[in-house]
Amino acid sequence: MELLEQRIREDGHVVGTDILKVDNFLNHQLDTYLFEEMGKEFARLFKNKKVDKILTIEASGIAIASVVARSFNYCPVVFAKKTESLNLSSEIYSSEVYSFTKQKSYKIMVSKKFINENDNILIIDDFLANGKAAKGLIDLIYQAGATLAGIGIAVEKGFQDGGKMLRDKGIQLESLAIVEKMNEKDNTIVFRPRSMNE
């Protein structure tokens, strides 16, 4: 998606070999106008699929998913939680996810009330790298007997293996920007040509 790639070029900062900081529009400060445009693009890319629920994960996925829902007829958005709370009922599906940025494993949880076998679920998240979070969310969907419609990602790190792993399973994965290479020294970011994914 040209608008997103352009924004990453302007505002993204490469840190080390692995981290692409996009915290001024995607995951700390949020540009919700951009998210609406992303929603329109996801709706176009997934127009072949039935989508009646969106599943995402705390915390930055929530912002994108909540705005994107507008382009899917305001379907319900459910977010998987990472922390126990008095507010979370005991009837949950749960899975384990390892986070490289936080350098630890954590549990993700979703109430059994909110995903079930009638749901056609689109997973939305801000980043895809090794695919651990996506795998955890897919696990929750399968536990519930729901249908995975596809996965919509803002920024995929194409040099990590999550995207290949998911596409090899036959899952419709649509990433609006795929970073092929990035270099901290001169802050260059090279995107995978979009025609290769359309």
Next chain:
Amino acid sequence: MELLEQRIREDGHVVGTDILKVDNFLNHQLDTYLFEEMGKEFARLFKNKKVDKILTIEASGIAIASVVARSFNYCPVVFAKKTESLNLSSEIYSSEVYSFTKQKSYKIMVSKKFINENDNILIIDDFLANGKAAKGLIDLIYQAGATLAGIGIAVEKGFQDGGKMLRDKGIQLESLAIVEKMNEKDNTIVFRPRSMNE
């Protein structure tokens, strides 16, 4: 706000003396159409104020704030984080918040890049009870030398003291539904008459 009160009456569950579960539309499963309507109402209530940034807090505040931004000309949304991350720069404002639902204190953090003395900030959150989270967010705003335009809350627990504490400081606090009394036995929820706040 009639639409929100009606929804709470239909879908809210009183648990014990303190907890109002609204997890099927407000803070686990999300009704983003309702959030858009709430955004229009906040825009009406704060039309006397200059608002050029929205500040909220992980996790459930993010959903509402991201959708509400649409009614404030898609102004940037910034969310305070609760956990350290490699993605969070070392230049932060921080404050301490005690959570009764999670029964512990936690640190909230926001990058110094994203709030500054030129900002007119509207705080948006899902719940107001004792006002600890709001106080923490106000502290971040004052540390940055920014201006607090007001506070917009979805559900205020009027039987706790956060609302009074904030209004007594002269802060424009607008809660779209104020629960005056609630009773677990028959799940009755009594709202403060709206005319008293308009």
